[in-house]
Amino acid sequence: MTRWWRLGVGLVLLALLAWLGPQFMPDYFVRVLIVMAVNVVLVSSLGLSNGFTGVFSLGHVGFVALGAYSSAILTLALDKKLAYLPDLLGWLAQIQLGFLPATLIAGLLCALVGLIVGAPLMRLNGNYVSVATLGFLIIVNVVLVNAESFTRGARTFTGIDTSTTLPWALGWMVLTLLILSRVAYSPFGRAMRATREDLIAAQGIGIRVLPTRLMAFIIGAFFAGVGGALYAHYLGSFSPATFYFALMVTQLAMLVVGGQGSLTGAAVGVVLVTLLSEVLRNLERGFSLGSLTLPPLYGVSQIVLGMVFILVMVYRPSGLLGDRELQLVDSSKASQGASPEQEAV
Amino acid sequence: MTGFEYLFQQLVNALSVGSLYALIAVGLSLIFGILRLSNFAHGDMMMIGAFATVLLTTSGLSFLLACLLGIAVAALAGVIIERVAYRPVRGAPDVTMLLTSLALTFILENLGILLFTASPRNFPLPDWMTKLWSLFDGRVTFTNINVLSVGLTLVSLLFLTWFMRRTTVGLGMRAAAEDLGAAQLVGVRVNRVIVVAFMLASAFAGLAGVLWAAQAGVVDPLMGFTPLLKAFVAAIIGGLGSLPGAVLGGYLLGALEVLIVAFLPPEVSPYRDAIVFGLLIGFLLLRPGGLLNVTREVKL
Numbered sequence: 001m002t003r004w005w006r007l008g009v010g011l012v013l014l015a016l017l018a019w020l021g022p023q024f025m026p027d028y029f030v031r032v033l034i035v036m037a038v039n040v041v042l043v044s045s046l047g048l049s050n051g052f053t054g055v056f057s058l059g060h061v062g063f064v065a066l067g068a069y070s071s072a073i074l075t076l077a078l079d080k081k082l083a084y085l086p087d088l089l090g091w092l093a094q095i096q097l098g099f100l101p102a103t104l105i106a107g108l109l110c111a112l113v114g115l116i117v118g119a120p121l122m123r124l125n126g127n128y129v130s131v132a133t134l135g136f137l138i139i140v141n142v143v144l145v146n147a148e149s150f151t152r153g154a155r156t157f158t159g160i161d162t163s164t165t166l167p168w169a170l171g172w173m174v175l176t177l178l179i180l181s182r183v184a185y186s187p188f189g190r191a192m193r194a195t196r197e198d199l200i201a202a203q204g205i206g207i208r209v210l211p212t213r214l215m216a217f218i219i220g221a222f223f224a225g226v227g228g229a230l231y232a233h234y235l236g237s238f239s240p241a242t243f244y245f246a247l248m249v250t251q252l253a254m255l256v257v258g259g260q261g262s263l264t265g266a267a268v269g270v271v272l273v274t275l276l277s278e279v280l281r282n283l284e285r286g287f288s289l290g291s292l293t294l295p296p297l298y299g300v301s302q303i304v305l306g307m308v309f310i311l312v313m314v315y316r317p318s319g320l321l322g323d324r325e326l327q328l329v330d331s332s333k334a335s336q337g338a339s340p341e342q343e344a345v
Numbered sequence: 346m347t348g349f350e351y352l353f354q355q356l357v358n359a360l361s362v363g364s365l366y367a368l369i370a371v372g373l374s375l376i377f378g379i380l381r382l383s384n385f386a387h388g389d390m391m392m393i394g395a396f397a398t399v400l401l402t403t404s405g406l407s408f409l410l411a412c413l414l415g416i417a418v419a420a421l422a423g424v425i426i427e428r429v430a431y432r433p434v435r436g437a438p439d440v441t442m443l444l445t446s447l448a449l450t451f452i453l454e455n456l457g458i459l460l461f462t463a464s465p466r467n468f469p470l471p472d473w474m475t476k477l478w479s480l481f482d483g484r485v486t487f488t489n490i491n492v493l494s495v496g497l498t499l500v501s502l503l504f505l506t507w508f509m510r511r512t513t514v515g516l517g518m519r520a521a522a523e524d525l526g527a528a529q530l531v532g533v534r535v536n537r538v539i540v541v542a543f544m545l546a547s548a549f550a551g552l553a554g555v556l557w558a559a560q561a562g563v564v565d566p567l568m569g570f571t572p573l574l575k576a577f578v579a580a581i582i583g584g585l586g587s588l589p590g591a592v593l594g595g596y597l598l599g600a601l602e603v604l605i606v607a608f609l610p611p612e613v614s615p616y617r618d619a620i621v622f623g624l625l626i627g628f629l630l631l632r633p634g635g636l637l638n639v640t641r642e643v644k645l
Contacts, residue, residue, distance in 0.1 A: 054440075056440045056443070058447075120626070120630050121626065124630075126440070127377075127443060128585075128629055128633060130383065130443055131383060131577055131629075132626050132629045135623075135625045135626050138618060138619070138622050139619045139622050139623060142616060146615045245570070246451070249447055253448070256444060298458075299455040299456075303456055306449070306451040306455065307452060309444070309445075309448035310445055310452075313434055313445045313448065314430075314445075317441050
């Protein structure tokens with residue numbers, strides 16, 4: 001039996017799901033699956049940059065917003081650009097890219113911004129890095145609201161093709177997880193975890209902390225941008241408020257529930273939290289059970305999510321999986337170069 | 346309008362908004378100093394204080410009594426969140442406590458939306474609060490709300506100074522801020538000290554919430570979010586954990602915001618918040634201990 005067979009089976013199953021799912025499943029389930037896959041991209045990259053390095057950034061959603069807006073501007077049809085964004089810069093107004101190149105450019109743009117922002121910020125530790133990166137998120141939000149000629153300001157940015165189909169979402173999810181697990185379980189990944197466990201000891205054995213953290217931050221930013229592009233082309237319309245505090249807390253909850261030090265954990269957290277939110281969202285619309293009628297209670301799902309978040313912090317701060325991974329590729333002695341891969345669906 | 350009077354009017358505005366930042370930041374810094382907790386839910390104590398005041402006033406209580414009770418409700422809310430959410434994670438890594446407070450503020454804000462809807466409500470003000478004062482033939486104007494904001498902030502800060510210096514619990518707080526474990530060893534009743542710290546900080550936030558709502562004229566469930574972040578900036582400018590630093594930072598930030606709007610070209614003023622948070626990042630990098638240089642290991 002080759003060591004790749006489990007990964008192969010997983011990929012074939014996912015491909016079947018991507019191909020057959022939309023034909024046989026109700027639209028609602030397909031949409032939930034797409035959201036899950038996009039969130040796995042976002043949360044696992046958050047896990048790599050935050051959980052594996054221990055540098056807890058709250059600015060991830062800032063990159064998601066940048067990715068969403070930049071990809072949306074790139075793919076918007078020319079006539080819609082004229083209608084919605086009449087003041088766009090000349091060359092931006094005249095190009096229309098395909099979904100894939102726009103997604104890649106969004107990711108690269110975010111990686112570049114990540115380099116610029118991260119180079120100074122990754123020097124900070126603990127609470128300070130969290131507050132500073134939250135500052136970055138707010139700056140992104142202020143700029144998006146005010147750069148009206150690019151973003152329509154606080155109004156809804158609309159008219160984007162909903163190109164994020166199930167195969168796209170699942171494809172990017174698999175690619176993201178493969179790349180991230182390659183990174184996380186390489187010597188470089190071990191350096192990341194060493195700096196998390198003990199900064200001084202890591203420096204003592206010659207790990208250069210700043211470049212290590214910065215690289216993790218940039219990789220996280222790239223996939224946040226990619227995920228943002230996927231999210232934008234799933235939603236079709238959004239505003240700066242879509243990518244703000246509420247999304248940040250939801251993604252942190254997903255990561256924390258699953259386990260901050262594990263990519264499998266990130267994926268498990270996404271699945272659990274998404275399922276919980278969907279169930280509660282259906283309940284909060286109000287329902288009647290026999291003579292008992294429950295009025296609609298909008299916001300209950302958020303409150304329950306927040307409570308789950310706190311319970312996890314109190315009783316299981318390392319999350320469901322801690323730093324354990326589901327291994328789809330056998331990482332026994334024979335395959336020391338190979339990193340453990342994992343999927344979850 | 347002559348230059349001097351324009352400057353004077355801006356000074357009035359700066360003092361008025363800076364007082365509120367100082368009032369919020371000092372509570373934030375008090376709690377951070379003891380627990381190393383970045384209490385994001387602190388802003389929601391403002392919201393709770395202001396909403397309690399609105400509800401009590403509309404139920405027929407006199408305005409002043411409603412304000413006092415509203416502030417008491419905020420203080421009580423602070424004690425409850427400490428007991429329910431923060432005590433179980435006390436001593437956990439900084440990030441765990443920070444995440445807990447983020448989750449808490451998410452809960453409180455959504456609870457506010459669920460109970461009161463997201464749309465703003467009028468904050469009922471008695472006439473004497475909005476009485477307009479004018480100097481220099483009406484070229485410099487301010488209301489009693491501005492006077493109260495500055496006056497009550499100063500009174501609160503003087504009270505806090507007295508409390509920290511002259512009472513046993515205050516002494517305990519200073520000891521706990523120095524070293525929580527050592528304070529416990531020498532017999533400081535840490536739980537009581539922390540409860541009182543939350544009570545004081547939340548009462549200050551409640552007062553700030555009432556004044557903020559009076560200045561804005563409305564309350565809404567998310568009203569605490571932006572002031573809290575600004576107070577964070579103020580506390581970091583002064584040196585997170587230092588009470589005088591938080592006050593200094595609050596007034597400096599108020600002055601800076603007014604300066605940006607008053608003296609820079611109008612195209613810049615929408616970017617005010619971005620500039621403020623840019624400043625925060627600059628401070629963290631160049632002088633992480635703040636102006637008063639609270640020495641803590643924060644930077645690589």
